[in-house]
Amino acid sequence: MKKLDDIDLRILTLLYNNADINNKDLAAKIGIAPSTCLERVKRLKSSGIIKGSFIEVNLKSIGGNIEAIAAIRLQPYSEEIVNKLRDDLLQLPEIISLYHMGGNYDYYIHMSVSDSEHLRQFVFQEITSRDEVQTVETSLVFEHSRSSVLPQFDD
């Protein structure tokens, strides 16, 4: 993985906050030619530094009235079991994202459901019903705030 220069970081910073901007405007903000900018962005994408671009959807508008996180512990705990759990859960429409943790819990399962009955059903049917799931603690998400600032490290 090649080292990123200052221009690359400025491209990433701007797109991290708003990927809707077109190439011409992006180039103007940074102070480089559009063709140069386009080439940089392409390279960042093809090299995997930019993993993808996505929209953020207002979940309430599509019926996802409740967000919750289930913190679970697994027993037994093997790589195979962990990967299977991840792959299975990622198929389900309720899942927003999964955190495989080292610490007090093995997984944080971040999900969106229509109401508390849906949450109850989902937790029983898709989580506690699994053999490897030993304990489940479900908590409500009152607010989820995404940072608009790209992490930066001066190396």
Added chain:
Amino acid sequence: MKKLDDIDLRILTLLYNNADINNKDLAAKIGIAPSTCLERVKRLKSSGIIKGSFIEVNLKSIGGNIEAIAAIRLQPYSEEIVNKLRDDLLQLPEIISLYHMGGNYDYYIHMSVSDSEHLRQFVFQEITSRDEVQTVETSLVFEHSRSSVLPQFDD
């Protein structure tokens, strides 16, 4: 907030997984005219159903070698204190996202740091040093998997 029809949901589903697609291809995938598609997307954006579009960055490539989540409890716990904490933390480059929780913990703080020394420094200086933070439990994130499937609810 107006009700979404099937075409809107298909637009959201496709863009949720890949916002890089251009309008012409998006329209073709759905089977509507590009002008119609563009109008729909604009309406979804202006109405706030699409909250924004962002790139996902490979954090390791910019020096973020470790991801962690700090679970904290607050005392005292008031709306003012909670909002102040959120606004302060969102300014810091290490923060990826924040979850305000109802349950065992008050906040999950998801962050990216360069190494374990950086993590130690950050937790002491920006989290435990705050008067309202009563307890902190920091855990490593081994893997964070974002679902590529937009949550769906049949209503």
Added chain:
DNA sequence: ACTGAAAAGGTAAAGTT
């Protein structure tokens, strides 16, 4: 509300420094 065609503007590939 969707379509189709025309005008405007951005993209991508060429050659140049």
Added chain:
DNA sequence: AACTTTACCTTTTCAGT
């Protein structure tokens, strides 16, 4: 490696259905 130019293609607008 980055800039400029130009041809091409997409986006966007608008009159019509």
